[in-house]
Amino acid sequence: MNDAGPEVSLKQVKAVCVPENPATVTRLVNELAKQGWLVCEDRVGDYRWNRSRGGFDIERWLDGKFQGGQVKNQPAGERPRERLLERGAAALSNAELLAVLIRSGRPGESAVEAGRKLARAFADRLPDLPGAGRAEIKALSRAVDVTGYCQILAGIELGRRVQAAGDDAAPCEIGSTAQAVAFCRRRFARLARDGKQEEFHVVTLDTRHQMIATHRVTVGTLDASLVHPREVFRPAIRDAAAAVLLVHNHPSGNPAPSPEDRAVTERLERCGQTLGIDVLDHVVVAQGGCVSLRAAGASGTGGGTLSGA
Numbered sequence: 001m002n003d004a005g006p007e008v009s010l011k012q013v014k015a016v017c018v019p020e021n022p023a024t025v026t027r028l029v030n031e032l033a034k035q036g037w038l039v040c041e042d043r044v045g046d047y048r049w050n051r052s053r054g055g056f057d058i059e060r061w062l063d064g065k066f067q068g069g070q071v072k073n074q075p076a077g078e079r080p081r082e083r084l085l086e087r088g089a090a091a092l093s094n095a096e097l098l099a100v101l102i103r104s105g106r107p108g109e110s111a112v113e114a115g116r117k118l119a120r121a122f123a124d125r126l127p128d129l130p131g132a133g134r135a136e137i138k139a140l141s142r143a144v145d146v147t148g149y150c151q152i153l154a155g156i157e158l159g160r161r162v163q164a165a166g167d168d169a170a171p172c173e174i175g176s177t178a179q180a181v182a183f184c185r186r187r188f189a190r191l192a193r194d195g196k197q198e199e200f201h202v203v204t205l206d207t208r209h210q211m212i213a214t215h216r217v218t219v220g221t222l223d224a225s226l227v228h229p230r231e232v233f234r235p236a237i238r239d240a241a242a243a244v245l246l247v248h249n250h251p252s253g254n255p256a257p258s259p260e261d262r263a264v265t266e267r268l269e270r271c272g273q274t275l276g277i278d279v280l281d282h283v284v285v286a287q288g289g290c291v292s293l294r295a296a297g298a299s300g301t302g303g304g305t306l307s308g309a
Helices: 010-016 022-034 058-063 080-087 094-102 111-121 126-131 134-140 146-169 177-187 189-194 229-238 259-275
Strands: 038-041 046-049 199-205 211-219 243-249 278-286 289-292
Touching (some): 022 038, 094 111, 094 146, 111 134, 126 146, 126 189, 177 189, 177 243, 177 278, 177 289, 199 229, 211 229, 229 243, 229 259, 259 278
Antiparallel strands (some): 038 046, 199 243
């Protein structure tokens, strides 16, 4: 529907609003008609914009639906978006941040209330929010439609990428087993938490053992046939690396190294010695923690260059 267009039937409106609930579309159309924004031709069930009211400001109308249409009555300093602009995003609670992402509520439930419901539900398990499906979110709040759900996931993913970019840009020297484990716990936290399959990564390092880059080598069950030395050392040679740190995840959540992990490590270490590229360590990351194969007693791991502290 638009100011210059022809009459549009409610049936046509519902057809273009899939997958929204048809009853919700009917309710919103009736609300716009009741407010005088739409003119209904009762005989044929068609609607057209009421041009005599002037232009329709969608942003203002959506704002009026916060708090069931009551956010506009709140002091400006208490509204989530105004608070964000005035004080910065860090000043907002989790519920307020979610409300900004959800953006608009539904009749009877505002975006602010939806944000509160989600914040309460995930208060003790916030890292689980990115993995929540649309059905789970919808069960918690009917105000979170497809757009709101997508905006929440997009906001979380963008935050992750900003954080990862900052981590990559910061100097990082790996001079001990403890530093290797701490680095992997931070840099591969998402893989440890969300990884559904085993992934093998190689971290390339310069002569001072500062990170050059990280590379995903393979996805699948870790064994010697999948993790081929040429795939591991190709990015190391391209990066002119002096050493590498090997990393892979255990989707089971148990970080204890397996016999296959040790066999792969020993094979890659021998190849690294031939190429003149040290394998400093091999770290397993999982929900249950991070384990260094060097610290766990894998023979020879690290080329004798890492301290244990």
